[in-house]
Amino acid sequence: MQYSKSFIFTVREDPKVAECVSHKLLLKGSFLYMVSSGIYSYLPLGLRVLENVSNIIRKHMNASGAQEILMSALQPIEIWQKTGRDEVLSEVMLRFKDRKNRTLVLGPTHEEEVTEIVKKHISSYKQLPRILYQIQTKFRDEARPRFGVVRSCEFIMKDAYSFDVDEEGLARNYEAMRSAYQAIFKECGLNFIMTEAESGAMGGNVSHEFMVPAEIGEDMLCECQKCGKHFKDMSNCPECDSKLNERRMIEIGHVFKLGTKYSKAQEALFIDKDGVRKPVIMGCYGIGVSRVLAAIVETNYDDKGVIWPKSVSPxxxxxxxxxxxxxxxxxxxxxxxxxxxxxxxxxxxxxxxxxxxxxxxxxxxxxxxxxxxxxxxxxxxxxxxxxxxxxxxxxxxxxxxxxxxxxxx
Ligand SMILES: Nc1ncnc2c1ncn2[C@@H]1O[C@H](COP(=O)(O)OP(=O)(O)O)[C@@H](O)[C@H]1O
Ligand SMILES: [Mg+2]
Ligand SMILES: [Zn+2]
Incomplete structure (x- = not known):
């Protein structure tokens, strides 16, 4: 690519709107264009990095047996009413009516939609297990969009969903996803920490978060002064009884065991070996692809600019x-x-x-x-x-x- 013909237009001055290092450098370097607060477009340089990160994700997802799909961003409100999440997520959900008076949502996440897809196509234990994933744009009416693509209202997520006949199957897929995540973040050049976490509005109980230590992080983790292990809310390390220090973190990925929360509510059932109809057992696995881009910059820069790891550089x-x-x-x-x-x-x-x-x-x-x-x-x-x-x-x-x-x- 010849620079003189490229759509690379760097700026000398620090942009006034910039709230953190990644925001500043990504705007200065013309990786991103700020459309409005919390809304960004990717220019050629930013898109190249995004594609590199996405392809690393695809490689590891495919290797662990997941298949890529692409779900719609527009979703009918009815699927959300089945699980009651039209209310749980009502604040972040962007909804509107189309000309036929249908109420539509711009998907903030896709558990409901993917459960409908599985309900339609899977009816027997012989068709399980399966893992589906997509890399797609999510919409959330965030209360406080901040720090550029760290927390935005429109962002790119890789979301994967596993479907199993029993808990053992779920445990296997959960492990496969967890180790894929470790390989992905390592290849992206990120120094990350994996921790046990609360599962919030997603339901279920087992979950792990992947975090990158960074000043601007909106999550807090406690780090043991002695063994360096990380915990969510504690005063002393349960393993060596040492004191814990608080450290700020950016959450880049999150894996959950969902169980039957969605499959029960939406009646995604299969007939098991024993002839009994049972709800499919699910897990969900998210990576903030656009946030990964920001996290890489937050942890790889100097006073002159970004220092991209080889694996993702434009x-x-x-x-x-x-x-x-x-x-x-x-x-x-x-x-x-x-x-x-x-x-x-x-x-x-x-x-x-x-x-x-x-x-x-x-x-x-x-x-x-x-x-x-x-x-x-x-x-x-x-x-x-x-x-x-x-x-x-x-x-x-x-x-x-x-x-x-x-x-x-
Ligand atoms: N507003 C946002 N902007 C950018 N990335 C986000 C945003 N919200 C979530 N993500 C990314 O998507 C991943 C999966 O989202 P999820 O865990 O459902 O979100 P949350 O932790 O906000 O409930 C998160 O780990 C994070 O990396
Ligand atoms: Mg999360
Ligand atoms: Zn310890």
Whole structure:
């Protein structure tokens, strides 16, 4: 991608509306566009990161036997009345009437809808177990949308739902999801903590939350001063009786054992081996995909900008050409990097070097390659590692070998 033709328009000043680091950097770097408070559009750079995170999620979900679907955002109010959650969630639910006078909801979550889908298609134990998931936009009329995409009114969630004949099956799927989550967050470069949690409006009783420690976190966890274990509400660590410190956390994922709460209320029944009709046993598993993006930034930045982990960065390499005369050589190197499977943002703009470096640091792609005046004599280019700011001078061949090694290609 040539920078001069891209839809990347960074800004120098810190946006006045920015409430935290991720909000500020994502706006400054033109990853996001703020439509209104709590409402955001993703520009090309932000969408690339979102797609990378989504694909990591897909890979691990598919590997654990889950199948992807895409449910509607518009839902009839009637399915919510079956479970009584039209009242429980009435404050966050955006509802309106269409021209036929139907009351519709913009789905804040999808337990009800997925239960209807399963009710329609599953009738026998032979069709179970199954896991369905989607990556889709949720709508919640949040009381306090805050911190950009950390808490917004329209956000992207990965929600998965498991369906089993018995508790043992549910326990197996719950474990499969839990370990998929660990693999997902690790691959996204997040330092996360898994904790036991209350299940709130979802019902059921067993649940775990995945948290990332961060200053702006809206959740609080107690951390044992001695063993480092985390708990929700306690005064001393039950395991070593040491004192607990409070730490702020961002919740990025949440897994629940739902049991039969929804299947009973909506009559999603199956005929078991013994010929008896029983409610399907369910679990649900959510990841705030857009919030993950913010959590990655909140924990990976410096005074110059974002430092994306390799696995999710918009580009692998930002290739900075400092001399217009060298554009042919630079272009050929960019092509050769692309042939080797690397995504390159080629900064061939006629801007001062300082502007190009500022943008490279702000955008936070993991490797910055610089071609400048001394290339003519030395045939060497500079490689700067965004995270450590470490610089090395190398040949084109050495650069490609280095990157292949870094990316395991
Ligand atoms: N308003 C929001 N903005 C961005 N992400 C959200 C929002 N609400 C929830 N999420 C993300 O979706 C995941 C699943 O949502 P859920 O646990 O149902 O929400 P909550 O914890 O608010 O009840 C959460 O772990 C969080 O990462
Ligand atoms: Mg939650
Ligand atoms: Zn302890």
């Amino acid at each position: 580009f692998d390499v930002q290739f900075v050409c400092l001399d217009e005369k060298l554009i042919p050589e630079a272009s050929s190197m960019v092509e050769s990097l692309e042939r080797n499977g690397f995504n390159v943002l080629f900064d061939e703009r006629s801007e001062p070097a300082g502007v190009k470096f500022n943008d490279a640091y702000l955008l936070g792609n993991p490797y910055i390659v610089i071609i400048g005046k001394n290339y003519a004599s030395s045939k060497k280019i500079d490689l700067e590692i965004r995270k450590t700011r470490q610089k090395t001078s190398l040949s084109e061949e050495e650069l490609i070998n280095f990157l292949k090694n870094e990316y395991g290609k």
